[in-house]
Amino acid sequence: MTALDIQISVEEGAWPSEEELDTLCQRVLGGSAAFLKRVEKQPFPKMPTEVSLVFTDDAAIRAINAEWRSQDKPTNVLSFPAYPITPGKRPGPMLGDIILAHETLVREAQELDKPFDAHLTHLLVHGFLHLFGYDHIEPDDAERMENLETRILASLGLSDPYGDTDPI
Secondary structure, X not given: OOOEEXXXXXXXXXXXXXXXXXXXXXXXXXXXXXXXXXXXXXXXXXXXXXXXXXXXXXXXXXXXXXXHHOOOOOOOEEEEEOOOOOOOOOOOOEEEEEEEEHHHHHHHHHHHOOXXXXXXXXXXXXXHHHHOOOOXXXXXXXXXXXXXHHHHHHHOOOOOOOOOOOOO
């Protein structure tokens, strides 16, 4: 398996214990990295690359979203690559940060009628792909990213989160 150095910080919100989150994140991000390496031939550094995960609440992510994206509203996940990277290029020793908001994830999981852990898994994969330069701004890029998300989630035992929807 591809080595990641996953750093977890639980700042706000009613998240599972740090130990539970670590177990989930090791499985999800480790599985995602292994999939990218095996299927997409994504290169990785020889030493483990660091990923920082921040688990917070809607108020904190709203402030971050307003400051960095000029969107004064909470969102489910934000990703901040440590260095600019394009898909298929080798990342540096620090991959970047993924920030997740508890209330938004709970609300969305309920609206989607899916287990919280399944929705969290999807958003971890989504955020992780952003750190590798994948995006969903243009339709072709969105289709590519969502296809990759779906295949990674299937490798983790989860169904297609997009179903029959158009790429976002």
